[in-house]
Amino acid sequence: xxxxxxxxxxxxxxxxxxxxxxxxxxxxxxxxxxxxxxxxxxxxxxxxxxxxxxxxxxxxxxxxxxxxxxxxxxxxxxxxxxxxxxxxxxxxxxxxxxxxxxxxxxxxx
Amino acid sequence: xxxxxxxxxxxxxxxxxxxxxxxxxxxxxxxxxxxxxxxxxxxxxxxxxxxxxxxxxxxxxxxxxxxxxxxxxxxxxxxxxxxxxxxxxxxxxxxxxxxxxxxxxxxxxxxx
Numbered sequence: 686x687x688x689x690x691x692x693x694x695x696x697x698x699x700x701x702x703x704x705x706x707x708x709x710x711x712x713x714x715x716x717x718x719x720x721x722x723x724x725x726x727x728x729x730x731x732x733x734x735x736x737x738x739x740x741x742x743x744x745x746x747x748x749x750x751x752x753x754x755x756x757x758x759x760x761x762x763x764x765x766x767x768x769x770x771x772x773x774x775x776x777x778x779x780x781x782x783x784x785x786x787x788x789x790x791x792x793x794x
Numbered sequence: 795x796x797x798x799x800x801x802x803x804x805x806x807x808x809x810x811x812x813x814x815x816x817x818x819x820x821x822x823x824x825x826x827x828x829x830x831x832x833x834x835x836x837x838x839x840x841x842x843x844x845x846x847x848x849x850x851x852x853x854x855x856x857x858x859x860x861x862x863x864x865x866x867x868x869x870x871x872x873x874x875x876x877x878x879x880x881x882x883x884x885x886x887x888x889x890x891x892x893x894x895x896x897x898x899x900x901x902x903x904x905x906x
């Protein structure tokens with residue numbers, strides 16, 4: 686079957702670094718997306734990885750290991766506005782996204 | 795401003811009533827999707843359309859129908875609403891197979 690595993694909730698301090706892990710199993714693989722979703726709002730695209738390695742985009746970086754079925758999202762210099770849910774979504778061989786329940790990140794001052 | 799427009803923003807509906815959620819895009823994306831999002835669960839795909847004139851069933855299609863008469867519009871119809879269809883509904887689009895999804899602002903539907 687296809688499934689995603691992410692922590693349900695994480696807490697971090699403003700200015701710190703946090704890593705949100707995601708493990709997945711899919712039928713085929715066409716890349717993995719990370720989305721950010723603030724409470725009461727729609728998800729917004731953060732990053733896409735299709736090859737192994739690290740993709741850096743400002744304060745956010747995303748890593749992929751296809752052989753391990755593993756990805757992480759790294760958030761640096763945390764700001765209060767980073768409080769949100771982070772959704773890991775691999776894409777299967779039919780180009781359909783598989784969604785987990787997401788990780789709720791709470792930032793404390 | 796380019797984007798996706800969903801209507802209504804929210805709705806309270808009596809069980810048994812028929813309801814159409816509207817979704818319109820102006821980005822000329824080929825693919826469109828309807829998802830529902832419930833507390834503690836991931837986004838679940840209801841129906842999708844890879845291009846105008848075609849539709850497909852997602853993970854949870856029962857009780858819902860869609861049509862794709864043109865590129866821009868992708869309405870979702872609940873023929874006879876039931877309380878388990880209480881959810882937040884998101885319409886999304888993408889340009890091609892592995893492009894990121896763009897989401898509308900969602901419709902919060904409550905079926906009583």
